[in-house]
Amino acid sequence: MTMSETQLVDLVISWVRSNHRPGNSRNGGISADTDLIATGLLDSFGFIDLIVFIEGQSGCKIDLTDVDPSEFCVVKGLCRITLRNQQN
Amino acid sequence: MSASRETQSIKPRGPIVPCPPYVERLARRTDSEQPSTRPTLATAPRIRYKGLIQGFLDSAERFASREALVVDDKSLSYKELRGRAAAIARTILDRELESFPLAAILASRSVTAYAGVLGILGSGKGYVPLNPKFPVDRTRKMLALSGSRVLVVGREALGQLPGLLPETDRTLTVVLPDLDDAADLCAAFPQHRFVSSKQIAGGAGFAFDIEVDSAAVAYLLFTSGSTGEPKGVPIHHSNVRSYIEYISNRYEVNERDRVSQEFDMTFDLSVHDMFVCWERGACLFSVPEKSVMLPAKFIRDHALTMWFSVPSLVALLSNMRLLQPKCFPSLRFSLFCGEPLTATHAQDWQEAAPNSIVENLYGPTETTIAVSHYRWDPSKSPQECLNGIVPIGWPFAGQQCRVADHERGKVSETGELCLAGSQVTDGYWNNPEKTRCQFVRFPETGGTLWYRTGDLVKRGENGCLYYLGRIDHQVKIRGYRVELQEIEVVLRKTSKAEQVVAVPWPVADGSADGVVAFISGASNLDDLHILNRCREALPDYMVPRRIYRLEEMPLNDNRKVDRKKLVKLLEGA
Numbered sequence: 001m002t003m004s005e006t007q008l009v010d011l012v013i014s015w016v017r018s019n020h021r022p023g024n025s026r027n028g029g030i031s032a033d034t035d036l037i038a039t040g041l042l043d044s045f046g047f048i049d050l051i052v053f054i055e056g057q058s059g060c061k062i063d064l065t066d067v068d069p070s071e072f073c074v075v076k077g078l079c080r081i082t083l084r085n086q087q088n
Numbered sequence: 089m090s091a092s093r094e095t096q097s098i099k100p101r102g103p104i105v106p107c108p109p110y111v112e113r114l115a116r117r118t119d120s121e122q123p124s125t126r127p128t129l130a131t132a133p134r135i136r137y138k139g140l141i142q143g144f145l146d147s148a149e150r151f152a153s154r155e156a157l158v159v160d161d162k163s164l165s166y167k168e169l170r171g172r173a174a175a176i177a178r179t180i181l182d183r184e185l186e187s188f189p190l191a192a193i194l195a196s197r198s199v200t201a202y203a204g205v206l207g208i209l210g211s212g213k214g215y216v217p218l219n220p221k222f223p224v225d226r227t228r229k230m231l232a233l234s235g236s237r238v239l240v241v242g243r244e245a246l247g248q249l250p251g252l253l254p255e256t257d258r259t260l261t262v263v264l265p266d267l268d269d270a271a272d273l274c275a276a277f278p279q280h281r282f283v284s285s286k287q288i289a290g291g292a293g294f295a296f297d298i299e300v301d302s303a304a305v306a307y308l309l310f311t312s313g314s315t316g317e318p319k320g321v322p323i324h325h326s327n328v329r330s331y332i333e334y335i336s337n338r339y340e341v342n343e344r345d346r347v348s349q350e351f352d353m354t355f356d357l358s359v360h361d362m363f364v365c366w367e368r369g370a371c372l373f374s375v376p377e378k379s380v381m382l383p384a385k386f387i388r389d390h391a392l393t394m395w396f397s398v399p400s401l402v403a404l405l406s407n408m409r410l411l412q413p414k415c416f417p418s419l420r421f422s423l424f425c426g427e428p429l430t431a432t433h434a435q436d437w438q439e440a441a442p443n444s445i446v447e448n449l450y451g452p453t454e455t456t457i458a459v460s461h462y463r464w465d466p467s468k469s470p471q472e473c474l475n476g477i478v479p480i481g482w483p484f485a486g487q488q489c490r491v492a493d494h495e496r497g498k499v500s501e502t503g504e505l506c507l508a509g510s511q512v513t514d515g516y517w518n519n520p521e522k523t524r525c526q527f528v529r530f531p532e533t534g535g536t537l538w539y540r541t542g543d544l545v546k547r548g549e550n551g552c553l554y555y556l557g558r559i560d561h562q563v564k565i566r567g568y569r570v571e572l573q574e575i576e577v578v579l580r581k582t583s584k585a586e587q588v589v590a591v592p593w594p595v596a597d598g599s600a601d602g603v604v605a606f607i608s609g610a611s612n613l614d615d616l617h618i619l620n621r622c623r624e625a626l627p628d629y630m631v632p633r634r635i636y637r638l639e640e641m642p643l644n645d646n647r648k649v650d651r652k653k654l655v656k657l658l659e660g661a
Contacts, residue, residue: 021628021631021633037377037378037381038377038378040628043602043628043629044381044382044404044566045404045601045602047381048404048407048408051408061409063409064382064408064410065384065385065409065410065412066385067385068385069376069378069379069381069382069385070378073378
């Protein structure tokens with residue numbers, strides 16, 4: 001399944017809204033530029049759950065081997081990595 | 089590490105987890121010998137020296153121009169870091185209103201965090217690390233319990249000051265190396281004194297000539313406490329010098345080493361990172377907050393030679409397919425501590441770091457970082473593991489262990505691990521009741537003071553120790569020690585429910601990833617409200633991930649909450 005970046009961003013935001021760490025709602029203020037780790041929305045285990053979710057939706061494995069954390073912790077960055085992996 | 093042998097009453101009561109019967113008997117018999125409220129090392133010969141900071145100062149002499157620290161993409165030589173520390177040390181000595189043996193530091197993964205620790209030690213005081221990621225309430229409690237009159241604050245923690253300072257009862261001298269102008273803070277909090285970066289004394293000429301008593305406190309850490317209050321563990325200079333010297337020799341640390349700094353400073357394993365590294369003139373690489381979770385790229389980019397972390401990080405990297413064979417060729421030592429290391433993870437790491445020796449370290453905060461080790465040998469270690477968990481091995485030279493039967497304290501094959509030796513502290517900070525319960529003298533070992541770890545172990549025929557679980561309700565979550573009662577105290581207060589129980593969940597390979605809560609009885613407050621209040625009082629890893637509401641708690645034959653049934657409910661959910 002091929003998705004646009006916007007579709008994927010929406011999907012990720014929707015997942016995070018339902019699965020973020022308790023007591024950290026940020027009043028729904030999650031955007032493409034939100035850093036999921038720095039804001040405390042996800043912990044490391046939540047982040048892995050998100051990766052599993054994205055891989056299931058996109059049908060491709062996400063390779064973070066050479067990616068900088070400042071890119072993959074942000075919603076937009078993670079989605080771009082996914083789409084790059086999908087093309088390769 | 090979720091094994092809990094006893095069940096627990098939900099209503100608050102005295103000592104929540106009672107001491108074993110033999111401890112009460114021994115305490116009555118040797119009451120006059122028990123450690124005093126403010127611990128002093130009674131048995132070790134006292135000396136005066138520079139204590140924990142000595143190795144850093146020696147390296148700064150020998151390797152002045154070599155890199156000492158890489159943090160935030162900045163590199164500091166030993167000379168530069170010594171200069172920063174000197175400025176903070178001199179400022180503390182010049183500015184503190186009332187002399188006190190400890191000073192607190194609220195900073196993380198910044199130049200100020202590291203220079204602050206060294207500066208406090210250089211001023212002759214012990215340091216109390218506080219964590220900018222912790223809730224302000226908890227930080228305020230730790231600051232108050234420590235008694236510190238000086239607080240060094242890094243840029244990354246300035247945002248906590250408006251919440252922290254108004255309700256801090258004593259006058260603080262707040263040292264701000266990263267803030268040029270403290271006028272706003274001075275106006276807002278006239279009860280405290282602020283020293284901005286412009287007012288900080290120059291470090292030039294500061295000779296670090298202050299000496300400390302070997303029995304003085306080098307650092308004071310707080311662990312989770314069963315009464316709901318964090319529990320202070322003072323570690324003396326003699327305790328930590330003993331550890332640093334042993335470990336530096338064991339791993340032959342040298343000036344070419346590139347050492348990881350993965351742990352938060354509120355975790356005592358950070359003391360290993362900093363002071364083993366600086367003892368021998370090596371360079372410390374502070375892992376940025378964003379890389380702490382998945383540090384594979386960081387290890388490769390900086391060609392680290394020594395790695396130290398909790399084992400759950402191996403699981404994370406493995407799950408993310410970031411632990412490929414030979415992906416960490418630069419590592420020569422990989423150490424794991426803080427929670428059970430599984431055979432699978434040890435093997436995976438060994439394949440990823442083929443040039444590295446992999447060791448499992450074990451030790452509670454009270455015994456200074458670690459007291460036993462087991463070296464992984466791919467050819468025979470898999471057969472030596474018990475229940476798939478790597479043994480905790482043998483005690484370091486100079487440290488003693490005793491496996492004590494729970495009822496009588498007699499030596500037994502399986503029982504509670506008790507520890508003694510030069511690394512073992514002699515009591516909790518201002519907590520004589522808890523000290524009496526955890527620190528004991530067995531009649532047959534003379535005056536030796538033993539720390540009861542609460543860890544259930546088995547001793548093999550060759551003396552090798554195997555970790556089996558806990559004898560109480562303490563659990564490890566991502567390496568952090570957590571008393572479930574501390575979470576329950578907060579839950580009870582915030583939910584106003586009749587019964588509350590915290591359960592470690594999910595648990596895999598003997599380690600918990602988090603906690604969930606069960607509540608029953610009248611509570612009209614919604615889950616989000618309760619969890620928000622928990623977040624204000626507890627660090628992230630202690631906040632329940634979810635609340636389950638029950639009409640009533642399942643009870644066992646003793647009419648106590650049946651925790652095993654609660655776990656079964658979770659397994660079936």
